[in-house]
Amino acid sequence: xxxxxxxxxxxxxxxxxxxxxxxxxxxxxxxxxxxxxxxxxxxxxxxxxxxxxxxxxxxxxxxxxxxxxxxxxxxxxxxxxxxxxxxxxxxxxxxxxxxxxxxxxxxxxxxxxxxxxxxxxxxxxxxxxxxxxxxxxxxxxxxxxxxxxxxxxxxxxxxxxxxxxxxxxxxxxxxxxxxxxxxxxxxxxxxxxxxxxxxxxxxxxxxxxxxxxxxxxxxxxxxxxxxxxxxxxxxxxxxxxxxxxxxxxxxxxx
Amino acid sequence: xxxxxxxxxxxxxxxxxxxxxxxxxxxxxxxxxxxxxxxxxxxxxxxxxxxxxxxxxxxxxxxxxxxxxxxxxxxxxxxxxxxxxxxxxxxxxxxxxxxxxxxxxxxxxxxxxxxxxxxxxxxxxxxxxxxxxxxxxxxxxxxxxxxxxxxxxxxxxxxxxxxxxxxxxxxxxxxxxxxxxxxxxxxxxxxxxxxxxxxxxxxxxxxxxxxxxxxxxxxxxxxxxxxxxxxxxxxxxxxxxxxxxxxxxxxxxxxxxxxxxxxxxxxxxxxxxxxxxxxxxxxxxxxxxxxxxxxxxxxxxxxxxxxxxxxxxxxxxxxxxxxxxxxxxxxxxxxxxxxxxxxxxxxxxxxxxxxxxxxxxxxxxxxxxxxxxxxxxxxxxxxxxxxxxxxxx
Numbered sequence: 278x279x280x281x282x283x284x285x286x287x288x289x290x291x292x293x294x295x296x297x298x299x300x301x302x303x304x305x306x307x308x309x310x311x312x313x314x315x316x317x318x319x320x321x322x323x324x325x326x327x328x329x330x331x332x333x334x335x336x337x338x339x340x341x342x343x344x345x346x347x348x349x350x351x352x353x354x355x356x357x358x359x360x361x362x363x364x365x366x367x368x369x370x371x372x373x374x375x376x377x378x379x380x381x382x383x384x385x386x387x388x389x390x391x392x393x394x395x396x397x398x399x400x401x402x403x404x405x406x407x408x409x410x411x412x413x414x415x416x417x418x419x420x421x422x423x424x425x426x427x428x429x430x431x432x433x434x435x436x437x438x439x440x441x442x443x444x445x446x447x448x449x450x451x452x453x454x455x456x457x458x459x460x461x462x463x464x465x466x467x468x469x470x471x472x473x474x475x476x477x478x479x480x481x482x483x484x485x486x487x488x489x490x491x492x493x494x495x496x497x498x499x500x501x502x503x504x505x506x507x508x509x510x511x512x513x514x515x516x517x518x519x520x521x522x523x524x525x526x527x528x529x530x531x
Numbered sequence: 532x533x534x535x536x537x538x539x540x541x542x543x544x545x546x547x548x549x550x551x552x553x554x555x556x557x558x559x560x561x562x563x564x565x566x567x568x569x570x571x572x573x574x575x576x577x578x579x580x581x582x583x584x585x586x587x588x589x590x591x592x593x594x595x596x597x598x599x600x601x602x603x604x605x606x607x608x609x610x611x612x613x614x615x616x617x618x619x620x621x622x623x624x625x626x627x628x629x630x631x632x633x634x635x636x637x638x639x640x641x642x643x644x645x646x647x648x649x650x651x652x653x654x655x656x657x658x659x660x661x662x663x664x665x666x667x668x669x670x671x672x673x674x675x676x677x678x679x680x681x682x683x684x685x686x687x688x689x690x691x692x693x694x695x696x697x698x699x700x701x702x703x704x705x706x707x708x709x710x711x712x713x714x715x716x717x718x719x720x721x722x723x724x725x726x727x728x729x730x731x732x733x734x735x736x737x738x739x740x741x742x743x744x745x746x747x748x749x750x751x752x753x754x755x756x757x758x759x760x761x762x763x764x765x766x767x768x769x770x771x772x773x774x775x776x777x778x779x780x781x782x783x784x785x786x787x788x789x790x791x792x793x794x795x796x797x798x799x800x801x802x803x804x805x806x807x808x809x810x811x812x813x814x815x816x817x818x819x820x821x822x823x824x825x826x827x828x829x830x831x832x833x834x835x836x837x838x839x840x841x842x843x844x845x846x847x848x849x850x851x852x853x854x855x856x857x858x859x860x861x862x863x864x865x866x867x868x869x870x871x872x873x874x875x876x877x878x879x880x881x882x883x884x885x886x887x888x889x890x891x892x893x894x895x896x897x898x899x900x901x902x903x904x905x906x907x908x909x910x911x912x913x914x915x916x917x918x919x920x921x922x923x924x
Binding site for chain 1: 835866869870871872874875876877878879880881882883885889890891893894896
């Protein structure tokens with residue numbers, strides 16, 4: 278069973294010629310089949326956690342470990358991490374002009390699966406996955422994310438999630454900027470993947486809204502660069518009522 | 532009174548649409564067109580037509596100091612029915628498609644000793660391309676070529692430049708009424724080569740001219756493709772691809788002179804740049820003269836900067852002297868292959884070198900398909916791959 282283990286992770290960024298520590302000792306274990314929600318106020322370091330695990334060069338790991346099934350993730354390049362089974366659905370997916378969605382998906386699936394998918398079954402697979410996410414088939418021939426609306430970009434991220442079938446999926450504020458319909462479609466996509474029981478999901482969000490559609494097993498409150506409190510789904514209800522005030526002011530129980 | 536409007540079109544690009552009573556495309560040159568080099572002052576580099584060109588690297592082509600020392604080895608393979616001749620300076624057929632517009636073109640016209648004339652008789656439709664191989668073996672030379680198609684003739688010409696040379700030349704394309712000519716000119720020079728050429732097309736009534744310029748090599752390449760219309764209903768498609776590496780200067784200066792009614796033109800150039808001091812220049816001048824009613828024109832230049840240290844100057848310029856046109860437009864944009872794009876593709880399992888290939892191949896794909904000659908397309912794709920390999924290594 279695939280397991281992502283994050284131990285005492287410290288991460289810094291360079292900003293204005295100064296080094297700023299953003300993550301201050303994160304401990305988290307996500308197992309295949311589990312869903313963890315990480316909730317927290319703006320600037321608490323939630324996205325930094327997501328990008329550090331995925332390997333974005335902007336973030337410097339100063340100490341701690343990240344492993345997937347015991348393998349050292351921090352030693353891997355970004356593409357190796359993806360091939361090891363990590364997937365990051367980005368908050369702001371990047372536009373790649375000149376590369377069509379269909380070419381991108383196939384190249385990516387080939388890299389992740391280790392061999393080119395059989396053309397006939399692949400075309401069908403993509404078509405069906407697009408239909409389930411209500412993505413216009415014409416998108417296949419458009420450049421990756423270019424001119425996509427916010428909702429279209431997020432659905433395109435979930436399309437990749439469905440096709441690439443990672444062991445661990447990190448969803449970075451996938452819900453932000455979505456209207457209710459889009460949120461429902463995206464959540465249904467995530468739930469389809471979760472129902473396979475083959476993916477561990479780390480759902481990073483600012484709002485409790487998405488948790489009405491995607492039910493987490495564990496909820497963690499992120500504040501001041503670490504997990505300030507962990508609990509079950511009831512913790513989300515508490516946040517819904519009380520907000521993050523208690524954590525932001527530093528009154529958190531660690 | 533000229534009423535010019537400046538439209539920003541990319542980080543290092545500027546464009547303008549001018550509605551002019553008198554053409555500034557014509558008048559901004561430092562001298563009127565002439566066959567005689569003596570009519571052009573030696574450029575100092577600040578002239579409008581020379582301001583992007585590193586004159587110190589022309590090896591003396593611009594100031595008369597480059598003496599002819601040896602010409603490239605040229606081989607022409609032509610299907611039956613095509614005439615290939617070598618003629619002297621006095622041949623009356625030369626100089627019809629266009630007059631040299633700058634000092635180096637005039638220098639070439641004043642200095643060449645022999646010209647190559649390729650003729651496709653009227654009504655002849657070639658099924659195989661005419662292939663011209665130009666291989667430089669060092670040395671300075673001045674050249675002249677004329678490719679002429681009679682009425683309703685159809686031909687494809689592939690001109691392949693390789694090796695090392697310092698070459699200044701004029702190439703003329705004369706198309707009879709209803710003729711169709713496609714010319715693919717590949718500049719696959721060695722890194723030390725200098726190639727400066729004016730390529731003038733005179734397009735007959737209802738004729739179609741398609742030019743595909745592919746520039747990879749050379750220390751300095753400066754090409755000047757020009758289209759003129761001899762009658763109404765004609766069409767010019769001017770396409771180009773360039774891959775500019777560290778230290779290379781590759782300059783493409785387009786001019787479409789709409790002087791006849793109901794003609795069309797479509798210009799599309801795309802370039803990728805990588806490495807320190809890679810410099811690409813694209814000038815796209817389109818002039819729609821008063822007589823050119825019913826003109827339909829569009830020009831586009833896109834650049835993809837793959838690394839730091841490369842520079843693009845892209846200047847589209849559209850001048851319109853009549854309002855009675857079908858359409859006129861231009862676009863210019865320079866984008867970077869960014870770290871964020873690389874991260875995104877790698878986060879989907881795609882290795883860095885493959886990610887770069889994916890982006891560059893996608894960028895050029897549309898234009899590569901325009902070539903329509905399989906072996907040239909294949910070689911071009913391989914060449915792009917090789918350039919990318921070099922950058923990753």
